[in-house]
Amino acid sequence: MNQGYITVIGGVNMDISAALTAPFVPADSVPGHVTLGCGGVARNIAHNLRLMGNEVRFVSIFGGDTFGRLCWQECQDIGLDLTLSERRHDMQGGLYLCVNDQTGDMIAAVADTDIVNHITPSFLEDRLGDINASTAVVADTNLPIATLQYLIDRCTAAPLFVDAVSTAKAPRVIKALQHSQTHHLHALKLNLLEAQSITHCHTASDAAKCLTGMGVHEVYITLGGDGAYCSDGVTDDHQRAIPTRVINTTGAGDAFMAGIVHATLRQIPFPQRVLTGIQAAHATLLSLQTVNPDLNAYIN
Numbered sequence: 001m002n003q004g005y006i007t008v009i010g011g012v013n014m015d016i017s018a019a020l021t022a023p024f025v026p027a028d029s030v031p032g033h034v035t036l037g038c039g040g041v042a043r044n045i046a047h048n049l050r051l052m053g054n055e056v057r058f059v060s061i062f063g064g065d066t067f068g069r070l071c072w073q074e075c076q077d078i079g080l081d082l083t084l085s086e087r088r089h090d091m092q093g094g095l096y097l098c099v100n101d102q103t104g105d106m107i108a109a110v111a112d113t114d115i116v117n118h119i120t121p122s123f124l125e126d127r128l129g130d131i132n133a134s135t136a137v138v139a140d141t142n143l144p145i146a147t148l149q150y151l152i153d154r155c156t157a158a159p160l161f162v163d164a165v166s167t168a169k170a171p172r173v174i175k176a177l178q179h180s181q182t183h184h185l186h187a188l189k190l191n192l193l194e195a196q197s198i199t200h201c202h203t204a205s206d207a208a209k210c211l212t213g214m215g216v217h218e219v220y221i222t223l224g225g226d227g228a229y230c231s232d233g234v235t236d237d238h239q240r241a242i243p244t245r246v247i248n249t250t251g252a253g254d255a256f257m258a259g260i261v262h263a264t265l266r267q268i269p270f271p272q273r274v275l276t277g278i279q280a281a282h283a284t285l286l287s288l289q290t291v292n293p294d295l296n297a298y299i300n
């Protein structure tokens with residue numbers, strides 16, 4: 001177990017996931033299985049990090065509805081420290097709805113995460129001392145731009161890792177970086193589509209070069225079945241994916257991010273630490289759940 005604790009800041013929501021057992025037909029009902037579970041990019045990263053043996057403080061806002069209460073309880077049950085989180089009984093908790101086809105690939109998803117907009121710089125101000133006492137800080141781009149900028153400028157004692165989340169929200173971290181005082185970010189994880197959308201570069205190598213030029217120290221770009229690419233502006237590497245019979249793709253990127261943070265704190269050198277991310281993603285792809293409870297069996 002790593003000494004100290006990791007602080008993870010961002011979204012938590014109830015996942016409503018549908019897995020089809022027959023071909024998708026637009027505008028029609030399709031047989032399948034529907035499951036409920038606590039999710040959210042930041043929460044999933046926190047859960048994976050906890051399974052890897054890390055002490056994790058999770059910073060978010062939970063709704064006062066039934067789903068919000070269930071998520072609060074589940075986060076406590078898996079051992080997350082919620083001291084820095086808040087419960088808002090006047091708000092609806094975050095909701096995420098996704099539909100996956102027979103191969104586990106996503107057909108469509110909708111994220112209702114407006115509650116995360118209340119994680120503002122003023123919300124974090126009283127928590128800043130605890131945040132900077134962390135061994136690492138992880139944030140997702142469900143957070144508002146001003147909050148991401150605040151973290152970039154104020155996380156002075158712990159490395160800040162940011163997950164881009166989606167093509168719709170990835171631009172937030174770039175805007176935050178451009179408007180920050182430091183113009184430096186320790187690490188950014190994103191998939192190829194997100195990287196292309198914010199850099200307008202076609203290849204992972206060109207996108208990574210663009211991002212390191214903007215002030216990102218380490219860039220990690222996941223490539224689905226083609227593995228992952230990483231660069232620190234000096235060294236770059238492309239690691240192949242582990243051959244996998246995919247059951248579910250939801251949460252694989254979150255597990256990859258957790259693997260990168262975990263490997264960094266274990267002092268695995270760059271770029272070898274990307275292998276831990278790939279192992280964590282591989283474990284998730286083999287699970288019906290967004291977070292594989294047997295994750296550690298796949299991590300070297």
